[in-house]
Amino acid sequence: MPAPPRPHGTYSIVALDPETGELGAAVQSHWFSVGSLCTWARPGVGAVATQSVVEPAHGPHALDRLASGWEAHTALAGVLEDDALARVRQVGVVDARGNVAVHTGADCIPEAGDATGEHWTCQANMMARGTVAAAMSAAFAEASGDLAGRLLIALEAAEADGGDVRGRQSAALLVAPAEGEPWRLRIDLRVEDHPDPVVELRRLLALQRAYELAGKADELMGEGRADEAAAMYVRASELAPQSDELLFWAGLAIAQKGDVAAGADAVRRAAEVHPGWLTLLERLSPEFAPAGQAVREQLQ
Secondary structure, eight states, X not given: OOOOOOOBOEEEEEEEOTTTOOEEEEEEESSTTTXXXXXXXXXXXXXXXXXXXXXXXXXXXXXXXXHTTOOHHHHHHHHHTTOXXXXXXXXXXXXXTSOEEEEEOTTSXXXXXXXXXXXEEEEEESBSSTTHHHHHHXXXXXXXXXXXXXXXXXXXHHHHTTOBTTOOOEEEEEEEOSSSXXXXXXXXXXXXXXXXXXXXXXXXXXXXXXXXXXXXXXXXXXXXXXHHHHHHHHHHHHHOTTOXXXXXXXXXXXXXXXXXXXXXXXXXXXXXXXXXXXXXXXXXXXXXXXXXXXXXXXXO
């Protein structure tokens, strides 16, 4: 029998949040761009992690089966049925009803194993020790907060328990809403190549939360609800104080709320990082920046 392709040591988790209906997956590996190969999620359908000697097709093919009404166990069995390399595959599946299924092939490189919870499953192979999957599952069970944060806590628990025996390189985090078009994801973050990808993933998640607020503020501004939008812009900037972009929009929001001097100061500080913000300020219409003229006058 020919040898299988080179294995990818990886740990991952797939989960449902029964309160919100969100579905998610998170992964870390000592392999470049693991998120492009391993993690899959679809609104109102399910989430999949496929790894070890990875077959990326198992992700979308399992989701297609779930979307057709199959539950997690039958969907997983379906994708593995004709897989000649099932013995070296590792796949975890959760469906929108919270059913979970996991496969760890008998020939996956030790330490390899999995651990399931009420509506999640963790899987790991080529680990420093055989307790990584259980550590992830326990951390996820004990964590509070939204699904994205809990998935990240599970990855951090894997690192704390030893993680991949080869070290670390890339990570990814997906969260799909309870409903929506198949392509829509609430969170889709990847760290392709980094000396500490889980730490970097936490930084990106904080930025994502800030920009998510800013996106909601944009929508409120488009609806003419400038005061509500202003509060969100300010909060977004507080969540990501290193972002000159969010500082710029927060400055305009602060000015909109009545403190033109403080708002102009924030815009000035953003422009010190990148002068192009002053050029943009000149171009913004009152529709996009009701306080823009006042800020321009203050800066002059």
